[in-house]
Amino acid sequence: LLALVGSSHAFVSPSSAVHRPMSTILKASHRPDTFFQHAVSTLLLSLVLSSSLPAVAADYNSLTPEQKSVAEAWRLVDNSFLDRAFGNQEDWFQLRQDAVHKKYKSMTQAQEAISEILQSLGDPYTKYLPPQKYQSIVDTATGTLAGVGIEISTNSLGNVICSDVEANSPAALAGIQPDDVFVEVDGTRFIKDKSTPDDVAVQLRGPKGSKVGVVMERNGKTLDYILTREPIKITSVQSYLSNVGGNVGKVGVVRIKSFSATTAETVKSALAELKKKGAQAFLIDVRGNPGGLLPGGVDTASLFLEANKPVVFVVDKKGIVDSQATFVDGIDTSSPLVVLVDGKTASAAEVFAAALKENGRATIAGEQTFGKGIIQTIRELSNDNGGVAITVARYETPNHNDINKQGVPVNVKTSVECPKTDATACVPPSTFQKPSTAA
Numbered sequence: 001l002l003a004l005v006g007s008s009h010a011f012v013s014p015s016s017a018v019h020r021p022m023s024t025i026l027k028a029s030h031r032p033d034t035f036f037q038h039a040v041s042t043l044l045l046s047l048v049l050s051s052s053l054p055a056v057a058a059d060y061n062s063l064t065p066e067q068k069s070v071a072e073a074w075r076l077v078d079n080s081f082l083d084r085a086f087g088n089q090e091d092w093f094q095l096r097q098d099a100v101h102k103k104y105k106s107m108t109q110a111q112e113a114i115s116e117i118l119q120s121l122g123d124p125y126t127k128y129l130p131p132q133k134y135q136s137i138v139d140t141a142t143g144t145l146a147g148v149g150i151e152i153s154t155n156s157l158g159n160v161i162c163s164d165v166e167a168n169s170p171a172a173l174a175g176i177q178p179d180d181v182f183v184e185v186d187g188t189r190f191i192k193d194k195s196t197p198d199d200v201a202v203q204l205r206g207p208k209g210s211k212v213g214v215v216m217e218r219n220g221k222t223l224d225y226i227l228t229r230e231p232i233k234i235t236s237v238q239s240y241l242s243n244v245g246g247n248v249g250k251v252g253v254v255r256i257k258s259f260s261a262t263t264a265e266t267v268k269s270a271l272a273e274l275k276k277k278g279a280q281a282f283l284i285d286v287r288g289n290p291g292g293l294l295p296g297g298v299d300t301a302s303l304f305l306e307a308n309k310p311v312v313f314v315v316d317k318k319g320i321v322d323s324q325a326t327f328v329d330g331i332d333t334s335s336p337l338v339v340l341v342d343g344k345t346a347s348a349a350e351v352f353a354a355a356l357k358e359n360g361r362a363t364i365a366g367e368q369t370f371g372k373g374i375i376q377t378i379r380e381l382s383n384d385n386g387g388v389a390i391t392v393a394r395y396e397t398p399n400h401n402d403i404n405k406q407g408v409p410v411n412v413k414t415s416v417e418c419p420k421t422d423a424t425a426c427v428p429p430s431t432f433q434k435p436s437t438a439a
Helices: 032-050 053-061 065-080 092-100 107-119 131-142 170-174 197-204 263-276 294-302 348-358
Strands: 127-129 150-154 160-165 181-185 211-218 221-228 237-244 249-256 281-285 310-316 321-326 337-341 363-366 374-380 387-396
Touching: 065 092, 065 107, 065 374, 065 387, 092 107, 107 127, 127 131, 131 197, 131 374, 150 197, 160 170, 160 181, 160 197, 170 221, 181 197, 197 211, 237 263, 249 263, 263 294, 294 310, 294 348, 310 348, 337 348, 348 363
Parallel strands: 249 281, 281 337, 337 363
Antiparallel strands: 127 387, 150 160, 181 211, 211 221, 237 249, 310 321, 310 387, 374 387
16 A cells, blocks of 8 residues: 555655755657657647637536546546556547446446546556545555554465564454464455455454454464454564574664655664674565555665665656655665565565665565556545546666566575565575676
C-alpha cells in the first residue's frame, strides 16, 4: 500500500543529502521545428475542444449520480495517466461516452463500470478502489486506523500468509506465527490463487478497541483467534550484528521492511550503533520490501554515496525528467556493502538497490528483483465513492535503465531462504567487497 506514491511534491525531501533540481528537460525528440509544429497542433486542438465545452458541461449536468461518478473517474485518469496511448485503445474518449451514457441501477454497477474502464488500460496498478479499501489506505497513511500487527504476503502456493508479526502486537501476543495461512477473517473466507494480501488487510483493520475473528492454518491444523485491534507502529528498520567467516569479521545487518520519510534517519542511527559494536562491513536486507515512499529509498541510498552521484530519474507523462542526485557525501562511502534482494523487492527498494549497484558502491546479492519501475498516486472520488490509483510517472536508474517488468539483476546469485534474523547466512563471505566497476 505504501508503494502508492503521491504526486510530484512527494518527490521532495527535507534531507540536505539529495539535490533535486526542479528544472525540466524535454525529450531529445522535441527539436525546435517539431516542437513548434506540436505547439500549433495543440493550439488548434484546444480551439476545437473549447468550442464544445458548453455542450460538454450541459451534458454533465444532465447525468445521474452514477454516471457522474464514472465520468469523474475517467477524467482523473485522462488527466494524469502516464501512458498517453491509454493502453493502445482505439478510442479512449468513446469508451468514456459509452460508459457515461449507460443507465445504471445502482452505484455498485457504476463502480463496476469504473473498474472495467481502468482494467482496459492494461496497467495492474491503475485501478478502482472501493470506498472501504480507499478509506483503509487513507487511514493507514494518517495513522487513524488500528490493526493486529501482521505483515501479509502470498507464498509460492498462492496462499495469503502471515509473513511476519510485529513484536508485542495483538497477533504476537495471541500466538500467530510467520507462515501461518489465512483461512478466514470475520466471516470472509480467502481463496487460494484468488485472494490478495490487500483483501486480508482490509478485513483486519478497523476501529481501535474493536474485535476481529481470525482463522489461520498451520501444518494442516485450523487455529481460531479473537483479537482486539490496536494502533500499530510498524518497526520498518531492524538491525543486528553478525559474525561472518573469512577475513570479513563483524557485519552489521540492517533490515528495511519498507521505505518511509524517516527511514534514512533511522538507518543512519543504526549504522552508527553497529559501528560502535565493531561492524566493519554492512548488509542491507530488503528482501520482501515492496517499496514505500520514493524519497525514503533515495535518501537512504544517499547515505552510502559520494556527492554528485545520480540516484534516480523520474519521468512524467510529458516526458519531463526530474533528476535526483546526491548533494553531499554520505556517512559511509567506503565500507564493504552488500544489498540482499529477492523477487518481492520492488519499487522504492529497487531504486535503492539500483542506485548503489550502478554507482559501483554495493554488491547486489540474492535473486532478480520484482520489476516495478512506475509510480502511482491516489485520487478520491466525490460523494464517498472510493478512489482511483493512477500510474503517473516512471523512473530510470542512474544508468537510465528502465526496470519495469524487468527487475534489477544481481551481481551474485544466492539463496534468499535464510532467516530474517540471520541474513548473512545467504551471502558468501567473498561477497563483502566493494565492486570495482558499476554494472
